[in-house]
Amino acid sequence: MDHDSRSARWERRTEVPLAVASLVFLASYAVRVLGHGLPRALYDLCAALLPAAWALFIVDYAVRWRLSGERLRFVRTHWLDTLVVILPLLRPLRIVRVYEAVQRRHGEPRLALHARVIVYAGLSALLLGLAGSLAVYQQEHTAPGATMRTFGDAVWWACATFSTVGYGDVVPITPIGRLIAVGMMFIGLALLGAVTGTFASWLLQVFSREDDERRPGS
Template sequence: MKEPSPQIRWENRTQRPLLALAVLFAVAYAVPIVLPDASPAVKRACAVAEWGVWGAFAVDYLVRLALSEDKKHFLRHHWLDLCAVLLPLVRPLQLLRMVATLMLVGRRARMATQIKLTTYVGGAVTGLLMFGSLAVLAVERESPDGNIKTLGDALWWSFTTMTTVGYGDHSPTTGLGRVLAVGLMLSGIALLGVVTANIAAWFISRFDQDDEGDRRRTAAIEALTEEVRALRAQVAVLSGAAPEPPPSAVAGATVGAPSPVAEPQPTAPVRYEAH
């Protein structure tokens, strides 16, 4: 059995700790938004926790890059991870560190084979709804023209945006809010496509299973028929009865058979009388 590479071992060992850090990030991100009147110490602790989680994911990316055997291949196939790490460093995009953390968690979660597709899709929908609501509430609450002022309004807006319904009763007015709206719309379409493809694949697999069952039953019937024929031949041999000749053999014997030859009749003995 081939031993896993150091990169794979690192990813397996850090999978659960990074998911726990992601939960910590969710709490630290939500508290200042849900409780805007929280004390400065609480807000400062939440900010430190957020940046600490981002730093952990950044270190994880650098370690994986250092442990990879082909670094060019790693950079080509993990460029989204790099973007997620660099995104919060740009000051105008610091509020999007939530998006960066979600991207990193999603990339690591897809590497775990024990996570099923349905669980991943369900977690992605829940995370996008929650974080999208919190993010748009954070950027729209202080906007003079904004109409998303409460967490309920934000949740309603996120749900209608992800499902691409868009009633229009709540909509973002800031540039960053509209960027979040575009991200939610694209994410909703992508998740809908994944769910649809998963359902179609399930139906196709069911049809394939039914066809395979029919093929197996047909093969079993043919095999049973051959066994019955073989048993009949064995019974005929054991009982001493000659098997019936095929029709071709009977026809050949009738047409090309030679005419029978008459057997010679015995003659009477000759008697000689003495004179």
């Protein structure tokens, strides 16, 4: 059996469990950041689930690396997977991938290509916005002179950052908070570009089709 077949079988078998682990990781992280008034037992459980889920991500990466047979080339060709292992808060993006895989298993996706791009970009923005809000709030809300005092402030800041508006009323002041901000700026630009580019392409197709229908003899 070749490496590609073995890797594909592994990914098919693990995509749903890893998606669940991604949700568990995000939920546990949210409880750790926001659940100060919750029972101590639940707080400790989430503290244990975080490294356990992270360990699953590392095992999955190691197995796929081994099955690929590419050695160091795997790291270069799968740089996003490598980044996700280092920054597990990006892992919820796997949920979008699982949705696509489920649609494929039931035949052709129900949505057109343009609609799928917009839907997936929206889901990605929602998941990454939540993860980014949690991460930056954790770093900022106790910092001296911080303007981001509540989680609502962090969500407002994430929306302004993703939309590239940047009002400046709430800004990160810690080094890690600013590093998170830079990452979210790049992600926001990429997602916004994907959505606007896809929408523009759809409009061009619509106008082109209308022009063809109006031409005599068409």
